[in-house]
Amino acid sequence: MASVSYxxxxxxxxxxxxxALDSLDxxxxxxxxxxxxxxxxxxxxxxxxxxxxLEPLDGGRVExxxxxxxxxxxxxxxxxxxFQNYALYPQKTVADNMAxxxxxxxxPKADRDRRVMEAARLLDLDEGLLSRKPRQLSGGQxxxxxxxxxxxxxxxxxxxxxxxxNLDAKLRVQTRSQIAELQRRLQITTVYVTHDxxxxxxxxxxxxxxSQGQLQQCATPRELYDNPVNQFVAGFIGSPxxxxxxxxxxxxxxxxxxxxxxxxxxxxxxxxxxxxSELVIGMRPEHLHLTGGQPGQGPDGSGELTGEVILVEExxxxxxxxxxxxxxxxxxxxxxEGRKPPAPGREVTLRIQPEEIFAFHPGxxxxxxx
Amino acid sequence: xxAITVRRGPRRLRELPGKIGWAxxxxxxxxxxxxxxxxxxxxxxxxxxxxxxWPPKFVFTPTLAEFRLAVTGMGPFLLHSVLATVGSTILVxxxxxxxAYALSVHxxxxxxxxxFFFISTKMLPIVAAIGPLYVIxxxxxxxxxxxxxxxxxxxxxxxxAVWMIRSFMLEVPKELLEAARLDGAGRLRxxxxxxxxxxxxGLVSTALICVIFAWNELFLAINLTVTNAATLPMxxxxxxxxxxxxxxxxxxxxxxxxxxxxxxxxxAQRSLVRGLSMGxxx
Numbered sequence: 282m283a284s285v286s287y288x289x290x291x292x293x294x295x296x297x298x299x300x301a302l303d304s305l306d307x308x309x310x311x312x313x314x315x316x317x318x319x320x321x322x323x324x325x326x327x328x329x330x331x332x333x334x335l336e337p338l339d340g341g342r343v344e345x346x347x348x349x350x351x352x353x354x355x356x357x358x359x360x361x362x363x364f365q366n367y368a369l370y371p372q373k374t375v376a377d378n379m380a381x382x383x384x385x386x387x388x389p390k391a392d393r394d395r396r397v398m399e400a401a402r403l404l405d406l407d408e409g410l411l412s413r414k415p416r417q418l419s420g421g422q423x424x425x426x427x428x429x430x431x432x433x434x435x436x437x438x439x440x441x442x443x444x445x446x447n448l449d450a451k452l453r454v455q456t457r458s459q460i461a462e463l464q465r466r467l468q469i470t471t472v473y474v475t476h477d478x479x480x481x482x483x484x485x486x487x488x489x490x491x492s493q494g495q496l497q498q499c500a501t502p503r504e505l506y507d508n509p510v511n512q513f514v515a516g517f518i519g520s521p522x523x524x525x526x527x528x529x530x531x532x533x534x535x536x537x538x539x540x541x542x543x544x545x546x547x548x549x550x551x552x553x554x555x556x557x558s559e560l561v562i563g564m565r566p567e568h569l570h571l572t573g574g575q576p577g578q579g580p581d582g583s584g585e586l587t588g589e590v591i592l593v594e595e596x597x598x599x600x601x602x603x604x605x606x607x608x609x610x611x612x613x614x615x616x617x618e619g620r621k622p623p624a625p626g627r628e629v630t631l632r633i634q635p636e637e638i639f640a641f642h643p644g645x646x647x648x649x650x651x
Numbered sequence: 652x653x654a655i656t657v658r659r660g661p662r663r664l665r666e667l668p669g670k671i672g673w674a675x676x677x678x679x680x681x682x683x684x685x686x687x688x689x690x691x692x693x694x695x696x697x698x699x700x701x702x703x704x705w706p707p708k709f710v711f712t713p714t715l716a717e718f719r720l721a722v723t724g725m726g727p728f729l730l731h732s733v734l735a736t737v738g739s740t741i742l743v744x745x746x747x748x749x750x751a752y753a754l755s756v757h758x759x760x761x762x763x764x765x766x767f768f769f770i771s772t773k774m775l776p777i778v779a780a781i782g783p784l785y786v787i788x789x790x791x792x793x794x795x796x797x798x799x800x801x802x803x804x805x806x807x808x809x810x811x812a813v814w815m816i817r818s819f820m821l822e823v824p825k826e827l828l829e830a831a832r833l834d835g836a837g838r839l840r841x842x843x844x845x846x847x848x849x850x851x852x853g854l855v856s857t858a859l860i861c862v863i864f865a866w867n868e869l870f871l872a873i874n875l876t877v878t879n880a881a882t883l884p885m886x887x888x889x890x891x892x893x894x895x896x897x898x899x900x901x902x903x904x905x906x907x908x909x910x911x912x913x914x915x916x917x918x919a920q921r922s923l924v925r926g927l928s929m930g931x932x933x
Contacts, residue, residue, distance in 0.1 A: 335829050356835035368826035372848035385835035430830075
């Protein structure tokens with residue numbers, strides 16, 4: 282049990298390349314499930330490997346339990362890691378795989394066996410599997426063995442590097458909740474790397490969003506969704522992704538599809554203070570509602586958009602409509618009830634509340650206060 | 652369904668001449684390589700009088716007489732060959748594994764130069780080195796000693812072995828080594844417990860190639876040994892009498908000398924293919 286801190290932690294691979302991780306400051310409290318999420322090349326794996334001791338630091342430091350471990354070899358950091366491809370020793374049995382670290386620590390055999398059995402029970406690993414070799418196991422079983430190998434060490438920190446990405450979709454969802462539940466039970470600080478924002482949102486107590494080596498925002502899943510600090514986070518978190526459009530400023534709002542979308546006064550002030558003539562507006566698919574009424578500004582001051590349905594994606598419970606606005610560009614995606622979605626080709630009107638419209642600086646991508 | 656069958660017929664026919672052509676060529680090449688070996692084995696079973704006829708006789712009464720003759724006096728040569736081959740191969744593996752490790756998994760500084768140096772030693776014709784080698788062997792009193800052959804065969808096979816083992820080690824997934832580091836395995840444990848079990852097919856094929864090269868080596872043996880360390884290839888040469896017929900006798904001795912290599916190759920065929928193609932699987 283321990284907290285983890287990154288203090289201006291940096292990693293530079295080449296002189297002419299931008300840093301893989303640029304001065305990361307992040308505090309992870311004891312027992313927290315922290316997810317590092319971002320697209321490939323965002324530095325999330327680098328950050329994890331630094332914590333593991335597999336990647337040296339070019340600046341700053343990493344602390345575990347308040348102790349600077351930047352120069353401590355991996356085995357002495359009291360951590361356990363689950364690798365994306367599991368990295369099980371192919372020549373060792375499942376039990377030996379799980380017990381290997383304990384053997385290195387010279388834990389007595391009886392004690393090792395007991396801890397392996399406990400971990401196996403915790404993970405619903407059949408006892409018969411313990412004497413098998415990894416290649417005789419299914420993907421899901423291998424994943425659990427990799428988890429088991431981490432658990433038997435009873436480490437201060439769990440590190441997980443995309444541990445679910447080699448599983449099929451159904452198993453991934455299942456294992457996702459199992460890992461989250463297990464972490465809650467064991468109360469061991471966990472740093473979890475993924476590129477999948479759904480995993481990040483569902484598993485993490487807090488989520489750190491990284492892009493191009495820089496920490497964009499670290500907050501609870503709800504906060505990330507409700508209050509993204511910039512355009513990157515807004516576009517990355519949420520599925521389907523937020524609709525982002527550049528729109529010129531107009532009196533009382535932003536002009537989109539020959540219509541003025543009303544913006545909150547605070548946003549308009551912020552845009553005026555920044556001397557902007559246009560801004561990026563973001564609308565989440567689930568905030569756009571189909572309306573049967575006539576186009577124009579809604580009765581409650583909401584904004585409206587009209588366009589043609591070009592694609593309907595049925596998801597069962599609901600459906601996604603891809604709506605092309607008269608001015609062209611990427612279609613606007615909206616989530617609607619699944620039972621009777623409008624057919625492609627139909628003209629529809631979408632309504633959105635002004636406070637649900639996000640606005641971003643077109644140059645910096647920073648959120649305009651709203 | 653029918654449409655597919657209709658289209659498949661003519662295409663198969665079109666491809667047929669090409670396939671036959673390649674098959675004929677492959678067989679021709681294979682037979683061309685195999686005929687001398689076959690001739691050697693057949694001749695070994697002929698009486699000396701039937702061995703050197705032209706055109707070669709294919710109908711004859713097989714005899715083991717020449718084998719019996721060849722075996723006599725072979726003992727010490729066989730022993731020397733086994734000692735030099737096994738000894739040098741063990742040494743090659745003992746030295747090659749750490750060397751390959753230092754050039755792949757945890758590369759030392761200037762590892763490229765090291766790697767090039769290893770292979771560059773194979774570029775020099777061995778004839779150029781035989782003079783100095785002779786002088787060195789003379790002064791170290793190793794001339795005509797089995798130790799000299801063990802050392803020289805080790806040196807001869809080491810560069811190739813290092814290159815081979817290195818390429819196998821590069822195939823070991825990086826994450827496995829990292830997992831071992833996290834688990835607290837030291838260097839020795841990392842090599843012995845993680846790397847070696849994975850590359851064992853590669854090691855077997857490396858050892859096999861070293862065995863074959865050492866077993867068949869003649870030049871160094873003939874120049875640096877006389878009797879105390881003379882190997883099987885030398886026996887073949889010495890079994891050629893000054894006068895009289897000797898072809899059948901020579902073939903019998905050569906057949907005996909080839910048998911171990913063929914047996915070893917046969918047994919390890921699968922592991923050899925697996926080892927040599929390790930890079931291809933990934």
